[in-house]
Amino acid sequence: MKKSLLFGLVGFIIGVLITGVVMYKMAPGLMMMEDVSPYNFEETVAKFEKSVKEHGWKIPKIHDLQKTMKKFNKDVKPVKVIELCHPDHAGKILAKSEERLVSSLMPCRVAFYVKADGKTYISRMNSSLMASMMAGIIPEVMDEAAQDTEKMLKAVLPKS
Numbered sequence: 001m002k003k004s005l006l007f008g009l010v011g012f013i014i015g016v017l018i019t020g021v022v023m024y025k026m027a028p029g030l031m032m033m034e035d036v037s038p039y040n041f042e043e044t045v046a047k048f049e050k051s052v053k054e055h056g057w058k059i060p061k062i063h064d065l066q067k068t069m070k071k072f073n074k075d076v077k078p079v080k081v082i083e084l085c086h087p088d089h090a091g092k093i094l095a096k097s098e099e100r101l102v103s104s105l106m107p108c109r110v111a112f113y114v115k116a117d118g119k120t121y122i123s124r125m126n127s128s129l130m131a132s133m134m135a136g137i138i139p140e141v142m143d144e145a146a147q148d149t150e151k152m153l154k155a156v157l158p159k160s
Contacts, residue, residue: 031129037112037120037156041078044120044156045112048082051155055148058085060107079113084149092141099136108145110153122156124149 037044052059065079085107093099093106110124127149131142 031126032123033126034121034123035153035157037122038158039120039156041112041114041120044122045080045082047155048110048112048122048152051152052082052084055152056086057148057152058087059083060085077114077116079111081109081111084108084110084152086145086148089141089145089148092137096137099138102134102138102142105130105142108149110149122153124153 039047049059059082061083063081063083065081066076069076090106093102105125105127108124108127110122113121113123115121127142127146131139131146134142
């Protein structure tokens with residue numbers, strides 16, 4: 001009896017450890033999403049900007065990281081990070097002191113970049129997954145924002 005209980009406990013601990021290692025290795029792939037655009041860099045960015053405006057969102061800032069790096073004598077392939085804001089979504093979170101915790105994730109960001117293969121890629125945080133770990137109104141707002149972002153990205157993602 002003691003032996004089977006010991007084996008069961010050891011098996012449980014090993015299972016927990018294996019699960020922990022697998023989750024640790026998989027987490028970055030779950031937290032970030034990346035797609036290849038069928039368009040070149042400039043066309044991808046332009047189509048996305050147009051889609052953002054058509055969906056009623058705002059672009060407070062576009063960070064041209066290639067241009068910024070050039071100031072520091074670093075030559076990198078094109079990279080732009082576009083900040084997205086929807087005042088209605090942001091207002092719901094910023095209106096409550098308890099919800100302001102996620103203000104460091106605001107505004108939403110989508111990155112466009114060229115890799116060594118010459119293709120244009122699009123990445124963004126998996127906001128729906130992040131939202132599922134939050135409390136209060138944050139999950140609802142972040143999930144809505146994530147769904148809106150995916151709708152805006154349809155303009156530059158391959159048709160499935």
